[in-house]
Amino acid sequence: MNRWVRWGYAGGIYLFLYLPLAVVAVFSLNNSKYSLAWKGFTFDWYVRLWNNTDLMTTAFHSLVIAASAATLATLLGTGAAFILHHYRFPGRHALFGVLFVMMMSPDIVIAISLLLLFLALFLPLGFITLLIAHTALCVPFVAITVYSRFHGFPTDIVDAARDLGANEYQVFRKIILPLAAPAVVAGWLLSFTLSLDDVIISFFTTGPDYEVLPLRIYSMVRLGIKPDVNALCVVLMIITATALILTRKLLKEKT
């Protein structure tokens, strides 16, 4: 393929992905309460946002939940993908089925069924129930992503390692995990996104003392997007992007 065509295409996709964000960013600087037409430049919305401690707290909650649920889902999902691919055990096909079912259930169904479960278990609604629910939302996505990666694996390496006396844990830790790393990272990223974006499941599974951001945003949008929501999105985007870049840097220095 021609180099220019290639980068032109990729550039086009990036433009498609970023144009709406540019709109969000531009309107976060718009000096109009209802953000429908451009009315001049202002930083007011960022100042207001900074002073809106309540909104900042919910944003913080969201980040904590998204990071924890993504991590937990990645651990569980990678484990599930591993056993699905490497072992034969009773109910293996059923496990596949369950993963697909979890993935295609509409939000409201997951939300209500998990809520019924929490009520049956007398779990008080709050951080823990929200974490469990978000993990349930993300796990199948991780499992499928990682599982698809295992397929391209050279099985001879694993066999060689076993012949050389590696135990299952060592095989997993030293061979499988490093090879699957891109998919594991991809799974984490997908989970983080899903969790940060979820409205309906969060609404039903959290309690009054652990509000998360999408709930706020979702209902704020009903009244027309106000510039402070736009500003918040820009800030969140910058925070998550920097956090990721920093962790990458740190990890690189270590290894």
Next chain:
Amino acid sequence: MNESLFFRRLLIGTTWGWVCLLALIPYIILLGVSWLQPGTDTLVLPTITKENYRHLLSPEVFTITAESVLLAACTALLCLAVGYPFAAILANAPAKLQPPLLLLVMIPFWTNSLIRTYALIMLLKADGLINTALIRTGLLTEPLQLMYTPFAVFIGLVYTLLPFMILPLYAALKAVDPKLLEAGRDLGASWLQNFLKITIPLTMPGIIAGTMLVFLPALGMFYVSDILGGARTMLLGNYIRDQFLVFRNIPMGSAASITMTLAMGLLLLLYYLATRRSGGRVMR
């Protein structure tokens, strides 16, 4: 060996543990509820009825299902068509550039999807950026009708679900051994032959995974088509949500979602059997 056995049991045990807690038990509860009657004071009455499932056979529900499946399938195909070349470009980019390029794909998705959908309105509406730009440059005199059309809905759906296609495809494409392609070239295969005979079959698991990750969520998704399409049709997602919330009929909603799940499961099973017979080793 003991350690190996322990590790294996531990993994299988934990997996079944969370599967039971997070999926099986809630779905069994749901399955139970779907055979009950809705109540006024309590949400369900302890009377067993077939009514909920019988109700699903109505022509309206059939139309709703057909529309939803069509929409989800088109979205998955579009995402695949757009995402595959993109993932291939990423996977073949210089190794150093790949992580930041991948990150750049993900960053937009950390903005709330509803906000992004409304941002799309800003672009697509009659006096939006696209129309204004086209009119200013003299390419158009009258604004294009973009909003509340199937075009807008597909733009929105692809925009929302594209990374779910790109990431598994990228992971699969990374796993393709370049030596195989080289060998193909040495044996005189054209680029297209290489692509059709080596790359596609080797990345099939990624294609399937990506298609599933887009198709299945798209099936239950409705806010994008509501906002960008004008909500003139009802989709499965709306139907189930309305049963749960607006019409306060939790048994009916449960029955609908269980039936949908079973139908899709059957579809997947048929697909699996078909591919197995034709020799593909796609979903073992």
Next chain:
Amino acid sequence: MKTFLTATCLSLFMLTTAVSTGFGADKVLNLFIWSEYMPDEVLADFTKETGIRVNIATYDSNEAMYAKIKLVGKGYDLIVPSSDYVGLMRRQGMLIPIDVNKISNFKFIAPQFTNQSFDPDNKYSVPYMWGSTALAINTSLLPAETVQQTADLWKPELKGRLLLPNDPREVIGLGLKTLGYSINEKDPKHLQQAFEKLRLLKPSVRVFDSDSPKQAILSGEVSVGLMWNGEAFIANKENKMIRYLYPPEGFSLWLDSFCMPKGAVNIDAAYRFIDYILQPKVAAYLSQSIGYSSPNTGVSEYLPEEMKNNPIVYPPAQDAVRGEFLDSLDENTMKLYEQYWIQIKSK
């Protein structure tokens, strides 16, 4: 990698436990309310005056709030349902009676908002904000005389130019009003007539949207929209050619009221909060900052002229009388609504 993971998990865990146990005020109020419906300043002032900390949780639809209260029951002390859901929750015994004598400022509530069918004698609800759902018309796209009543919406020139709410009650209510029936009509024959009438309206409808309908009318995608006054108010602010019409056949009114769900714990705090909100000065501030009409008679001396006299926010008395509050419907009527709604939407 592993150490990094464990470290992140641990720090996250510690962080969350620290956050969740950090607070410990003795007096709290758990308020469950529409989002953007209670400014932070008001809550801060309330806490300053009473020492009661307010935990705020938000919802974006009556349906979702109802489902959560119905399923979970406890955790919330004060909720703000709309009139039809006040009726529903009262009939299902989900609310605690409110003694209005304990609320010294209740006397400021205008009589037209008390003693309604959804809550006779206000035993369970105290009005907070109200408004209407009527027709916004972009007169720069359409001569004003084209639409003077709801029956005009069926005119052929409106084909593909109409916006309706994405809400069965409002849409079927429009059909009922056009035929001269009550918005809370229960007679199946009349409902059938309304449905037949609405079926003919479907080709005219370009958009169903009750979240942000102003968007479509401002960009000129539609010429006429049935929307609530808050949206029309903003649309009119941005474009003066957009008028708001209270149709002669009547229109629906909404009223959001404070209620205490069964399972409320901090009852005293809830009373104090309601009383605080009903002070004319506070009510006026709220009405001004959120942009809706207050049912409080004391607000007029605090409100600026442009708001008080804006017919979109405060409908003139001769128009207001044609408005009707939504009340809850019985199960059988809901079944009909469901059936008609699906048929309207899926074809």
